[in-house]
Amino acid sequence: MSAPLAEATTVEGAGEVMAPKLFVSVSPHFKSTVTVSEIMWTVVACLLPPLILSVFIFGFQTLIIALVSVLSCVGTEYLSNRALKRPTDTIKDGSAVITGLLLAYVIPPGVPYWLPILGGVVAIFITKALMGGIGFNVFNPALIGRAFLVATYPVAMTSAWLLPIRDASVFKYMGAGVDAVSTATPLYVLKHYGIAAVIERFGALSVIYKDFFVGWRPGCIGETSAFLLVLGGVFLIYKRYITWHIPVSVIVSVAFFTWVFGGERFFAGNPLLAVLSGGVILGAFFMATDYVTCPIQKSGQLVFGVGIGALTVLIRLKGGYPEGVCYAILLMNAVTPAIDGWFRPKRFAPQSEEGAKK
Amino acid sequence: MSAETLATFPMGGIHPREGKELTEKLAVEVMPAPSEVRLFLKQHVGAPCQALVKKKAKVTEGELVASVERGLRADLHASVTGTVKGVQNALHPMVGNASALVISADPDTQPRSYSPVDWTQFSKEELLARIKAAGVVGMGGAGFPAWAKLTIRPGVKLDTLILNGAECEPCLTSDHRLMVEHAKEVVEGAKIILKILGIRYCAIGIENNKPDAIETLNKVISEDGSKNSYNIVVKPLKVQYPQGSADQLMQAVTGRARPAGVRSSAIGIIVQNVYTTKAIYDAVALGKPLYERIVTISGRGIKRPANLMVRVGTSVGDIVDYLGGTTPDLAKVVMGGPMMGFAVSTLDIPVSKTTSGVLFLTREEIDTQSHDPCIRCGFCVSVCPMGLEPNNVSIYVEAGRGADTEQFGVDDCFLCGSCAYVCPAKRPLVQFMSIAKQNIREAKKS
Numbered sequence: 001m002s003a004p005l006a007e008a009t010t011v012e013g014a015g016e017v018m019a020p021k022l023f024v025s026v027s028p029h030f031k032s033t034v035t036v037s038e039i040m041w042t043v044v045a046c047l048l049p050p051l052i053l054s055v056f057i058f059g060f061q062t063l064i065i066a067l068v069s070v071l072s073c074v075g076t077e078y079l080s081n082r083a084l085k086r087p088t089d090t091i092k093d094g095s096a097v098i099t100g101l102l103l104a105y106v107i108p109p110g111v112p113y114w115l116p117i118l119g120g121v122v123a124i125f126i127t128k129a130l131m132g133g134i135g136f137n138v139f140n141p142a143l144i145g146r147a148f149l150v151a152t153y154p155v156a157m158t159s160a161w162l163l164p165i166r167d168a169s170v171f172k173y174m175g176a177g178v179d180a181v182s183t184a185t186p187l188y189v190l191k192h193y194g195i196a197a198v199i200e201r202f203g204a205l206s207v208i209y210k211d212f213f214v215g216w217r218p219g220c221i222g223e224t225s226a227f228l229l230v231l232g233g234v235f236l237i238y239k240r241y242i243t244w245h246i247p248v249s250v251i252v253s254v255a256f257f258t259w260v261f262g263g264e265r266f267f268a269g270n271p272l273l274a275v276l277s278g279g280v281i282l283g284a285f286f287m288a289t290d291y292v293t294c295p296i297q298k299s300g301q302l303v304f305g306v307g308i309g310a311l312t313v314l315i316r317l318k319g320g321y322p323e324g325v326c327y328a329i330l331l332m333n334a335v336t337p338a339i340d341g342w343f344r345p346k347r348f349a350p351q352s353e354e355g356a357k358k
Numbered sequence: 359m360s361a362e363t364l365a366t367f368p369m370g371g372i373h374p375r376e377g378k379e380l381t382e383k384l385a386v387e388v389m390p391a392p393s394e395v396r397l398f399l400k401q402h403v404g405a406p407c408q409a410l411v412k413k414k415a416k417v418t419e420g421e422l423v424a425s426v427e428r429g430l431r432a433d434l435h436a437s438v439t440g441t442v443k444g445v446q447n448a449l450h451p452m453v454g455n456a457s458a459l460v461i462s463a464d465p466d467t468q469p470r471s472y473s474p475v476d477w478t479q480f481s482k483e484e485l486l487a488r489i490k491a492a493g494v495v496g497m498g499g500a501g502f503p504a505w506a507k508l509t510i511r512p513g514v515k516l517d518t519l520i521l522n523g524a525e526c527e528p529c530l531t532s533d534h535r536l537m538v539e540h541a542k543e544v545v546e547g548a549k550i551i552l553k554i555l556g557i558r559y560c561a562i563g564i565e566n567n568k569p570d571a572i573e574t575l576n577k578v579i580s581e582d583g584s585k586n587s588y589n590i591v592v593k594p595l596k597v598q599y600p601q602g603s604a605d606q607l608m609q610a611v612t613g614r615a616r617p618a619g620v621r622s623s624a625i626g627i628i629v630q631n632v633y634t635t636k637a638i639y640d641a642v643a644l645g646k647p648l649y650e651r652i653v654t655i656s657g658r659g660i661k662r663p664a665n666l667m668v669r670v671g672t673s674v675g676d677i678v679d680y681l682g683g684t685t686p687d688l689a690k691v692v693m694g695g696p697m698m699g700f701a702v703s704t705l706d707i708p709v710s711k712t713t714s715g716v717l718f719l720t721r722e723e724i725d726t727q728s729h730d731p732c733i734r735c736g737f738c739v740s741v742c743p744m745g746l747e748p749n750n751v752s753i754y755v756e757a758g759r760g761a762d763t764e765q766f767g768v769d770d771c772f773l774c775g776s777c778a779y780v781c782p783a784k785r786p787l788v789q790f791m792s793i794a795k796q797n798i799r800e801a802k803k804s
Contacts, residue, residue, distance in 0.1 A: 022688070022689065022690055022691055022701070022702070022703050022704070023689050023690045023701065023724060023726065024690070024701040024702065024703050025690075025701055025786070026701075026786050026788055026789040026792075027692075027696075027697060027698050027699060027700065027701075027773070027775050027778075027788055028374075028696060028697040028698070028775030028778050028779050028788065029690060029692050029696040029697070029699065029701065029717070029719060029724055029725075030374050030375060030377075030528060030696040030697065030723075030724075030725075030779065031725040031778065031779055031781075031784065032372075032374075032779055032780050032782075034780070034782045035727070035782050035783075035784065036730055036733055036782045036783050038782070039735070039782055093730075132731075133731065134730070134731055134733060135731040135732050135733045135734060135783075136731070291733050291734045291735040291736070292733055292734050296734060296736035296739055296747075296749070297736075297739070344747070345739055345742070345745040345746065345747060346369070346745050347744065347745040347746070347767055347770065348369070348605060348615060348618075348743065348744040348745050348770060349605075349615035349616060349617045349618060350617070350618050350767060350770070
């Protein structure tokens with residue numbers, strides 16, 4: 001990118017001592033030390049605990065899937081930038097690593113190892129590089145990658161679920177045929193057989209809440225541990241890299257709309273189960289908050305979050321899929337430019353008639 | 359007073375590293391007159407002065423040496439006793455090259471001394487005339503002639519004078535030391551301005567990181583005998599950049615927001631920098647023109663940081679020599695503060711009436727990264743004290759559409775640099791804003 005700084009050249013006069021070479025640039029001369037890569041690598045760090053836990057829940061192959069996914073994304077970033085004649089050092093900023101991790105996190109743990117390669121290429125090359133690179137993509141790359149895989153490999157993407165391992169044998173599913181071990185996600189059971197079947201299969205509600213909170217449930221690789229995801233998300237809020245507006249509005253609206261519409265009658269749905277199942281927590285803290293694809297104003301972010309919550313519940317209850325977070329976020333990504341147009345910052349005192357309170 | 363209850367402006371703002379610890383406790387030190395001074399003929403807003411003295415003419419310290427007959431102006435006075443060398447070009451931190459009157463100083467002349475007179479004898483008109491004759495300009499950086507600012511058009515109703523002692527720029531301590539060491543003159547200056555404006559109320563806004571200045575001023579005010587005629591108060595403010603910007607300061611102190619496009623007097627307020635106020639006292643009570651000022655010399659790139667009383671026109675190089683030189687890792691020299699000051703490429707630059715500091719920054723203290731595309735994090739929008747969208751302006755400018763950015767309120771931008779400070783992609787947003795302003799001006803002309 002263009003360098004804002006030029007090293008001023010000082011001419012050495014005859015017999016004079018050479019003056020020091022000085023940098024000149026436009027103000028400000030102090031800048032905060034926070035950089036894009038620092039933010040991105042912090043997000044990567046916040047995403048790692050759920051991955052580590054997933055090894056103990058679903059087995060060692062989750063790590064392989066994540067690694068393949070990250071390598072695919074970073075490799076695609078490098079090759080796309082070379083092909084498009086852009087700087088290739090963007091692979092160091094960490095953003096492609098985040099996309100790779102998030103893509104793996106929304107893939108079932110029993111898929112073939114080559115599957116994320118395809119997803120990574122679509123996520124980075126089509127969704128990001130062709131749009132103009134970092135900062136210019138309209139949609140969340142990882143979620144487009146997932147949507148592509150759901151459309152092209154629907155069987156693997158909707159049935160390669162695994163039962164959590166209870167005996168710490170992390171190599172249990174390595175090389176095992178998926179058919180032999182596959183199970184159903186809580187949302188699938190809930191959608192097709194009702195809450196009674198969920199309790200029958202996963203235990204009493206109190207057990208479900210505890211297991212789901214920690215992460216011991218069937219689901220995508222990185223979405224199951226509400227606890228670790230919230231921990232990472234709260235750290236990002238503490239660092240002021242994100243604010244509470246999107247995560248809270250997504251989670252509260254999923255809970256609210258499920259409570260109102262998700263039961264056998266109005267106001268009889270189970271909001272806690274809805275929030276702890278599927279990808280709500282992962283989506284709320286790590287996907288909907290993607291800077292590039294979410295609105296900038298806090299008020300706009302609340303609308304964006306409620307939109308995601310409402311669409312998620314609508315797809316879950318009425319749609320063909322048991323889970324709707326992915327499509328809800330993608331749909332709201334499409335609305336983001338409009339939301340940014342509707343919600344503009346409050347100006348200091350623009351008009352000459354107003355403002356003077358006296 | 360606890361931090362929660364301190365007054366501040368309502369939106370945006372940042373908390374940069376303060377960097378004042380290097381000089382805030384250092385008493386002002388008088389630098390002896392240099393061997394030569396170069397006085398820019400335009401150190402103020404308005405028409406440039408013309409030299410009134412010929413080459414080889416003898417001038418004495420404080421003597422009127424340049425002026426202009428009409429319009430907005432500020433007279434110029436010799437800052438040393440010596441011989442005029444003529445008008446030459448000198449490097450200027452903001453405009454590149456500018457005409458300056460060069461005077462070589464006679465060695466061994468004693469600084470001129472002044473003794474105060476009772477200013478209360480003067481009428482409003484006499485007060486204004488004395489300020490005008492002393493060439494006083496806004497010393498916070500704007501350089502607006504003080505006499506013009508205090509000449510209020512008939513029909514304008516004022517109720518508040520605000521003295522700007524915020525000094526929100528990191529590293530600068532010249533106003534701070536002035537308030538500690540010249541609190542009496544600042545309060546007297548405030549009374550002079552109040553008399554000119556015909557109002558009673560004056561609030562001195564000071565960021566809370568200068569407790570000694572707040573305490574000293576409070577003491578002077580409480581011991582002042584004219585409490586019945588004037589109501590002068592000190593308002594401690596939250597430490598938050600840009601607290602010292604006029605709009606932000608007025609809102610913090612009075613709660614009133616100045617609408618874009620009108621003068622502060624439209625909402626009943628006049629803002630003066632504390633240093634300008636002291637210069638007004640000097641002009642009125644001592645009859646002393648403005649030809650020397652305190653300049654904060656700071657940063658890790660100078661051997662000995664100081665608050666120096668220097669003659670206007672002294673070269674930065676002479677200051678460096680006086681303070682023992684620069685350190686080997688010096689990387690950048692800034693005239694003014696680190697947020698809004700101007701980087702210069704050489705030390706061969708004279709200080710002017712509006713130079714509040716010269717900073718010598720090392721490689722570690724400055725940012726030399728190249729910039730990346732906007733990732734839409736929105737940090738710049740959340741810190742903008744004017745509620746603007748620097749992110750969008752920068753993208754429009756990069757796309758060659760700077761003229762279409764008026765919708766984002768580019769006109770309101772006063773280049774405080776908060777946006778560029780927080781930008782994680784290190785985008786030079788102040789530069790983009792300036793380009794947008796220029797594009798809009800050009801589009802309107804054609």
